[in-house]
Amino acid sequence: MSFAAFLLAATAPAALGDPAQEARAQSLDREIRCVQCENEPIAQSTAEIATDMRALVRERIAAGDSDEEIRAYFRQRYGDFVLFRPPFDARTWALWAAPLILGGAGLFAVLASRRRRSAAAAEFTPEEGER
Amino acid sequence: MEGRRRAMIAEIGAFAATLALALSLAQGGLGLFFQQSEARAAAAAALAQAAALCCGLAFVLLVTLFVQSDFTVAVVAANSHIDKPLIYKIAGAWGNHEGSMLLWCFVSALFGAIFASVRGSQSLGLWARTIGVQGLVTAGALTYALFLSNPFARLDPAPMIGSGLNPLLQDPALAAHPPLLYLGYVGMSVPFSLALAALLEGKADQAWARVLRPWTLIAWTSLTLGIGLGSYWAYYELGWGGWWFWDPVENASFMPWLVAAALVHSAIVTERRGSLASWTTLLAIMGFGLALLGTFLVRSGVLTSVHAFAVDPQRGIAVLVMLAVALGAGFGLYAWRASTLGQPSGFAAVSRESMLVWNNFGLAVAAGVVLIGTIYPLLVEAFGGGLISVGPPFFNATVAPLLLLLFLLLPLGPMLTWRKGDMSAALLKLAPAAILAVLTLIIALVATQWRAAPAIGLMIGVWLVAGGFIYIWTRLQRGAGKLSAKIALLPLAVWSMSLAHIGTGVLTLGAVAETGFRTEQAVALSPGEGVAFAGRRITLLEVGSVEGPNYSATRANFRVDQTNGAAHALSAERRYFTTSPMPTSEVGILSALDGDLYVALGEQVRETQGAWTVRLYHNPLVHLIFIGVTLMALGGGLSLVALARKRRAAS
Numbered sequence: 001m002s003f004a005a006f007l008l009a010a011t012a013p014a015a016l017g018d019p020a021q022e023a024r025a026q027s028l029d030r031e032i033r034c035v036q037c038e039n040e041p042i043a044q045s046t047a048e049i050a051t052d053m054r055a056l057v058r059e060r061i062a063a064g065d066s067d068e069e070i071r072a073y074f075r076q077r078y079g080d081f082v083l084f085r086p087p088f089d090a091r092t093w094a095l096w097a098a099p100l101i102l103g104g105a106g107l108f109a110v111l112a113s114r115r116r117r118s119a120a121a122a123e124f125t126p127e128e129g130e131r
Numbered sequence: 132m133e134g135r136r137r138a139m140i141a142e143i144g145a146f147a148a149t150l151a152l153a154l155s156l157a158q159g160g161l162g163l164f165f166q167q168s169e170a171r172a173a174a175a176a177a178l179a180q181a182a183a184l185c186c187g188l189a190f191v192l193l194v195t196l197f198v199q200s201d202f203t204v205a206v207v208a209a210n211s212h213i214d215k216p217l218i219y220k221i222a223g224a225w226g227n228h229e230g231s232m233l234l235w236c237f238v239s240a241l242f243g244a245i246f247a248s249v250r251g252s253q254s255l256g257l258w259a260r261t262i263g264v265q266g267l268v269t270a271g272a273l274t275y276a277l278f279l280s281n282p283f284a285r286l287d288p289a290p291m292i293g294s295g296l297n298p299l300l301q302d303p304a305l306a307a308h309p310p311l312l313y314l315g316y317v318g319m320s321v322p323f324s325l326a327l328a329a330l331l332e333g334k335a336d337q338a339w340a341r342v343l344r345p346w347t348l349i350a351w352t353s354l355t356l357g358i359g360l361g362s363y364w365a366y367y368e369l370g371w372g373g374w375w376f377w378d379p380v381e382n383a384s385f386m387p388w389l390v391a392a393a394l395v396h397s398a399i400v401t402e403r404r405g406s407l408a409s410w411t412t413l414l415a416i417m418g419f420g421l422a423l424l425g426t427f428l429v430r431s432g433v434l435t436s437v438h439a440f441a442v443d444p445q446r447g448i449a450v451l452v453m454l455a456v457a458l459g460a461g462f463g464l465y466a467w468r469a470s471t472l473g474q475p476s477g478f479a480a481v482s483r484e485s486m487l488v489w490n491n492f493g494l495a496v497a498a499g500v501v502l503i504g505t506i507y508p509l510l511v512e513a514f515g516g517g518l519i520s521v522g523p524p525f526f527n528a529t530v531a532p533l534l535l536l537l538f539l540l541l542p543l544g545p546m547l548t549w550r551k552g553d554m555s556a557a558l559l560k561l562a563p564a565a566i567l568a569v570l571t572l573i574i575a576l577v578a579t580q581w582r583a584a585p586a587i588g589l590m591i592g593v594w595l596v597a598g599g600f601i602y603i604w605t606r607l608q609r610g611a612g613k614l615s616a617k618i619a620l621l622p623l624a625v626w627s628m629s630l631a632h633i634g635t636g637v638l639t640l641g642a643v644a645e646t647g648f649r650t651e652q653a654v655a656l657s658p659g660e661g662v663a664f665a666g667r668r669i670t671l672l673e674v675g676s677v678e679g680p681n682y683s684a685t686r687a688n689f690r691v692d693q694t695n696g697a698a699h700a701l702s703a704e705r706r707y708f709t710t711s712p713m714p715t716s717e718v719g720i721l722s723a724l725d726g727d728l729y730v731a732l733g734e735q736v737r738e739t740q741g742a743w744t745v746r747l748y749h750n751p752l753v754h755l756i757f758i759g760v761t762l763m764a765l766g767g768g769l770s771l772v773a774l775a776r777k778r779r780a781a782s
Contacts (some may be wrong), residue, residue, distance in 0.1 A: 030523065031522070031523075031524055033522070039376075039378055039379070041522070044369075046734065080517065080518065080520070081517075081518035081519060083520060084520050084521070084522025084523055085522070085524035085525060086521050091511050091516045091519070092507070092511070092519065094503075094507075095504065095525070098499070098503040098504070098529075099496070099500050099533065102496045102499040102503075103496050103533075106495060106496050107492070110489070110492055114480060114485075114488075
């Protein structure tokens with residue numbers, strides 16, 4: 001595992017030693033919004049505060065926090081704005097339900113119009129269906 | 132003398148645009164109140180051509196002002212610079228709000244003129260009314276451009292050198308990106324005008340859909356190319372290693388794209404079978420509505436925050452008014468007249484039509500979810516709920532599975548016949564594709580240690596690609612004769628559709644692989660130091676400075692050693708423009724069959740002398756994304772050619 005040791009030596013100080021933990025950190029980096037930038041996750045931002053926030057993510061992981069605990073930690077510090085994955089609560093239930101509501105309404109419309117059409121289609125033979 | 136002639140250009144431009152406004156208003160009036168008079172309709176058509184000429188002249192004059200660096204014009208002073216290369220002086224004409232709105236007007240007038248010039252076999256009523264509505268669309272846009280964002284406004288005193296184009300925009304891909312997007316956005320105005328004309332006529336029949344299809348294809352193909360180019364630009368210019376960020380600006384173009392894609396398909400049903408006429412008109416109205424909403428979202432500043440909108444609300448409100456008028460007229464007419472449109476012809480639950488209905492269901496619901504996700508933070512903030520963010524985790528969890536579900540059905544569509552299809556026969560023909568897809572799933576599951584999401588995505592990509600080839604194969608089975616002769620005789624429409632569908636599959640493979648399996652690492656490297664990454668060894672050779680025409684850059688040279696002993700040179704830059712405090716990055720990309728090695732240069736490390744932050748990404752199969760998009764656009768383009776040929780043969 002000299003390869004891994006070499007990798008570690010050259011890695012920026014903020015990265016975590018355990019690849020699984022670092023993968024978790026990178027995935028969280030993509031969900032947390034840089035509070036100073038315009039619509040960028042901290043994973044991408046070059047701003048100083050983003051660097052600090054990335055370091056904070058790794059600090060919390062090293063301290064044994066779960067992903068959910070880390071999200072809650074950032075939320076508590078910076079507000080809901082900091083999470084690209086909006087929490088499910090009284091304000092956002094309609095957002096999370098939107099796919100179901102839209103899908104349900106669409107499904108209803110498709111099925112209702114089909115009832116009209118399938119009556120008319122019953123008269124055709126498959127041969128007529130060939131173009 | 133020279134100075135005075137130059138000084139007139141902006142005034143002539145403003146005059147041409149004002150004239151275009153008057154002409155397009157007259158075009159609107161004559162076209163809509165043509166009272167079955169061929170002469171009046173022909174006059175409206177001539178006015179459409181004149182309006183396009185005037186708009187074209189105004190736009191060319193604006194470009195001239197940029198080329199001449201006439202800093203007495205406010206827009207030029209704010210967005211150009213004397214040291215800028217010529218191509219970016221030209222591109223600067225549409226790289227800003229005022230100029231891009233004038234381009235919007237020009238494209239709208241141009242499409243109106245082209246529509247007016249190619250009447251084909253359209254009925255007088257449909258032709259004249261469409262010209263009329265299109266005239267009003269152009270007039271609305273011109274009113275906005277002239278009164279709220281006049282590109283020809285003067286500046287006194289004039290600066291000497293100009294403040295320069297946003298350096299990020301100084302890039303060949305971005306020079307072409309806005310015009311293509313606008314061709315797409317504004318392209319949706321013709322289907323909108325056709326839909327309103329059909330509602331006024333009380334008839335949306337097969338002949339109407341035949342006129343609608345090419346215009347929808349133009350819009351969809353342009354949007355595909357525009358979005359693809361924008362995505363490619365973001366990939367190699369932003370230095371973030373990604374290609375799609377579910378950014379509101381991206382979503383603003385993705386929504387009309389989804390609706391245009393739905394419209395391309397529903398128009399086929401209306402043309403071939405006469406069914407879905409009222410749904411097709413509704414889609415055409417919504418498509419243009421979303422294109423306008425996209426313009427509003429991008430141009431009003433509302434996206435960052437509703438408070439940013441309050442800083443300069445005038446323009447945003449004007450676009451909102453246009454949106455309200457367009458959608459109000461559209462939906463109002465629809466509610467009033469839709470019941471008179473066409474007679475639905477029946478089709479069975481298993482049929483080509485039915486599959487296209489599911490296609491429309493999926494695309495429309497996806498567009499709705501993107502819309503809600505994009506505006507939801509604004510709504511919450513407007514109702515006093517504070518700031519929330521809706522980003523990639525939301526869209527990846529909702530829109531992506533929905534589209535994958537839709538893609539699961541896609542290969543079945545072409546295999547079924549119109550009216551009533553045979554599902555078991557279709558499934559039997561597709562069996563090889565299904566087997567290949569399931570094998571992919573199993574292999575991917577084992578190789579990734581049971582990561583279900585990317586494995587399912589890869590399975591669906593393979594299913595789409597293989598399904599597309601099987602469709603071509605089954606079409607080649609028809610009739611007798613030699614295979615080569617049959618390949619030559621295969622209708623262009625078969626190729627174009629298959630190409631677009633295979634492209635969708637290729638894009639899916641690339642998108643899933645890149646999202647699921649990309650690796651990234653940030654390292655601090657001093658010259659001479661190396662790091663092992665993604666099966667390669669990357670060594671920083673040296674860091675030096677380079678001078679560009681209007682920037683200075685820090686360039687880092689790397690050597691990449693592969694396991695097979697091959698070595699490649701790679702360099703990445705950070706560019707500092709004199710006119711902007713934010714540096715831009717030129718990434719180094721080493722493309723191989725398995726994907727891209729992507730290197731972005733960061734900042735100098737403060738603690739360690741001479742060390743630089745370097746971001747390394749390995750993006751597996753990322754090129755498939757751009758190949759897929761190209762195939763899709765190629766399919767759209769070929770489909771246009773096929774339609775044109777068919778029409779010529781018919782006339």
